[in-house]
Amino acid sequence: MTNEVPRFPFRSLRDWIVFLEQNDQLRRNKKEVNLRYDLGYISKVTADTGGPALIHENIYGYPDWKIFCDGLTTFQRKAWALGLPLETLAASLAGVIQSGNLIKPVLVDTGPCKEVKIFGDNIDLTNIPIPYTGKYDNPPYITAGISTIMDLDTGWHNIAIRRFQLKGKQRLCDLIVSYQHEGKIFAKYVRAGKPMPIAIVIGADPLFYLLSQMPAEDNVSEWDYWGAFTGEPLQVVKCETNELLVPAQAEIVIEGFVDPLKREFEGPFSEFPGYYSGCYYLPVVDVRAVTMRKDAIYYYLYMGKEPSEGHSMAHLMYSAQILKQLKQLVPEVRDVNVLSTWSFTTAVTVDRRAKREGLIKKLAMAAKAIQAGALIKNLLVFDDNVDIRSLSDIIWSFSVKFQPARDFLAIPNTIGAELDPSEPSLGHGPGVSSFGVFDCTEAGPPYDEPFRREVALPPKSDKALEVLRDLGLNG
Secondary structure, three states, rough: OOOOOOOOOOOHHHHHHHHHHOOEEEEOOOOOOOOOOHHHHHHHHHHHOOOOOEEEEOOOOOOEEEEOOOOOHHHHHHHHOOOOHHHHHHHHHHHHHHOOOOOOOEEEOOOHHHHHEHHHHHHHHOOOOOOOOOOOOOEEEEEEEEEEEEOOOOOOOEEEEEEEEEEEEOOEEEEEOOOHHHHHHHHHHHHHHHOEEEEEEEEOHHHHHHHOOOOOOOOOOOOHHHHHHHHOOOOOOOOOOOOOOOEEEOOOEEEEEEEEEEEEEEEOOOOOOOOOOOEEEEEEEEEEEEOOOOOOEEOOOOOOOOOOOHHHHHHHHHHHHHHHHHHHHOEEEEEEEEEEHHHHHEEEEEOOOOOOOHHHHHHHHHHHOOOEEEOOOOOEEOOOOOOOOOOHHHHHHHHHOOOHHHHEEEEOOOOOOOOOOOOOOOOOOOOOOEEEEEEEOOOOOOOOOHOOOOOOOOOOOEEEHHHHHHHHOOO
């Protein structure tokens, strides 16, 4: 038994909680909270203010449970979870993602997620404290459940956070989007007339959560990147009722099968674009087993209008994966930063020395061709001397370099997000959206005379730097 404070890599949610508490980044709430009325608003304010991670220890109606939330809302906490320096987080993250040093998980005999096993008619999902998020969410949703599924032909495992509406003691509804990996895999089971095995992981380590929000390429398992960051394989165990693998250190695992034909009415839900989704007939998960730790901690993600922990995770990880996939098609790309709404609005920089006629259109086509770029609706392209993590730099460059009649490209009827409230196809099948490209790079001849005069900045002197240092300011 050791009292040593956990360090990266964090192998469980509990290691992460201890680390956050030791670094004054976690608060324990002992006041009673109600699943329907309290948790969503508390979490939203925490995200709005960059507050600490929270553990709620007094849940009305669930005296033996604790709920954890908001662990990954700040850049510092994400940097810790990834094992990367905060000062160079974006560049360091991109370096690991592009390295290709993936390590597959290692199968172990058992783990803490197997301490309690419940099967068949003994399962009652209402015994788990599943919070409501939005005012009109009814019944509640599992919002931090990481869907784990396997390709019928290849055995490729795919993981991603999905929304799961509670439909009964042993039933959930699953929003499966046709053009995403889960939709492509589920379609194979439907064509074969077979139920799709699924495992829903709740309460994994923080790196696993971040990786679940990364849109990797086809046939690449996101959890292989766990080894790229840590230098060691993720430990997994086999499910009780199917062949799926799940993290051995998870808090809760819900096992089931998605029926290829059964549908139930689902919705509304306070979704990531910040509005309620519609109501749909969605596939049903028939739950066959629940395994968990003896004193399992439930993980909750507030969902709705950003900012939120979910948005914070997705924006960072989407940026890195879009950059990786985009550079393979357009080598002139230098950086990517998702600005809003799961990549709806994304900024890209290109090598200004390599810019040529047609490059921006090539970049636009590539952005919609890659797996990670499917949701991009507004693509803002900048020169590589623009800091696309600085809102003032973005607005300045947009204001002085962009001409709407010359520098805007609109492409109708591209793949978009089914949940985008602005889409005319909302509620009528796969998302169809227009795609806008904003060329905010310096114009070429004959429009380039002002830009050849360079950006207007004051000279930098040794004396000025000395004064700034004395004032405690970075020059």
